[in-house]
Amino acid sequence: MTTIDNIDGFFSSILRASGQFTHQTVYHATKIKLIQNPTGNMHCPKCGDTRKMIISSLYLSTNNEALDQMGLYLLNKGITDSFDEIFPKKVFAALTPSLWNYTCNQCDSVFNSVIYHGPTGISLVVxxxxxxxxxxxxxxxxxxxxxxQANKAHLIGANSAAMAMYRAALEHILFNQNFTQKMLGPKIKALNDAIMARTAPKWANELNPKILELINKIGNGAIHPNDGDVKLQSKLDTELLKNVTILFKVLLFVIYEADNKMDSMIKALVDVSDVF
Ligand SMILES: [Zn+2]
Structure with missing residues (x-):
């Protein structure tokens, strides 16, 4: 699913909201209020899941000249030209920097996103x-x-820092589950031992502990010297971070939410079954 916590997802959500991918649409989008009520998906911490966000612009670049040039260029190209040739980043370069508001459609939590010129090009931070x-x-x-911390680091492209923070999050998960050994490796070993001895918390039986060892190893790789080979850090790419994010979402649900969800479902069913 495309999400608006990164620049590519933001662009595609804004474009989708414009209806038709034509030069004129984009010109008007850049010149006026962008598009009416564009929306995009993003994780809402308060709701605890992915939610639709209403996007609105708070501040657009004062570089009107750049906007004008871009708009004229787009109009001169005509709407029949291939849209993909010039899009997307050229158009949105005229919108850099800009400030945006995201409002969760369900709980009204508010987020601000900034589009700015980053060291690797146009970037977005939430x-x-x-x-x-x-x-x-x-x-x-x-x-x-x-x-x-992991999310903030990832949003500005600091993936090694993000991975180190995910490792720290895992260590705190285990610490809060009473695995208080000094380092993460021994905590995971203690969890494995508890699973073997059938004394582990219920959630531990529902996941493969190998996955925790892998997070530990990759997290260590993000901060250890690795024989001086910093090029290895390129392995910590967006795809990896996406998978780690999904893994943590599963972990959080299994460890902290599954029992509560089950209890509330049972309560709802009992209330109805009592009628009969
Ligand atoms: Zn929400």
């Missing part, structure tokens, strides 16, 4: 009024904190 990144209603604050 600033949250609550802890950013992802979490769930019952995730402990200490875990939440490191997931927020």
């Amino acid at each position: 600033l949250s009024s609550t802890y950013g990144g992802f979490s769930t209603p019952n995730t402990p604050e200490s875990v939440y904190y490191y997931l927020d």
Whole structure:
């Protein structure tokens, strides 16, 4: 699913909202209020899941000349020309820098995003009024904190830093589950031992502990010297971070939410069954 916490997802959501991918549409989009009520998907920490966000512009670049030039260029090209040839980044370059508002369609949480010229080109960062990144209603604050750090780092392209913070989040998850050994490796080993001894928490039986070892290893790789080979850090790409994010979403649900969800479902069913 495309999400608006990165520049490509933001562009495609704005474009989708413009209806037709024509030069004129984009020209008007850049010149006026962008598009009426564009929306995009993003994780809402308060709702604990992906939600539709209403996008609105707060500040557009004062570089009107650039906007004019871009608009004239687009109009002169005519709407029958291939849209993909000139799009997307040229058009939106005229919108850099700009400031945006995202409002969660369900809980009204507000986020601001900034489009700016970053070292690798046009970039976007999301600033949250609550802890950013992802979490769930019952995730402990200490875990939440490191997931927020990971998310902030990832949003500005600092993937090695993000991976190190995901490793820290995992360590706090285990610490909060009473695995208080000094480092993450021994914590995971203690969890494995508890699974073997059938004394582990229920959630531990529902996941393969190997996955925790892999997070530990990759997290260590993000901060260790690796024989001086910094090129290895390129392995910590967006695809990897996406998979790690999905993994943590699963972990948070299984550890902190599954039982609560089941209890509330049972309660709802019992209330109805009592009628009969
Ligand atoms: Zn929400």
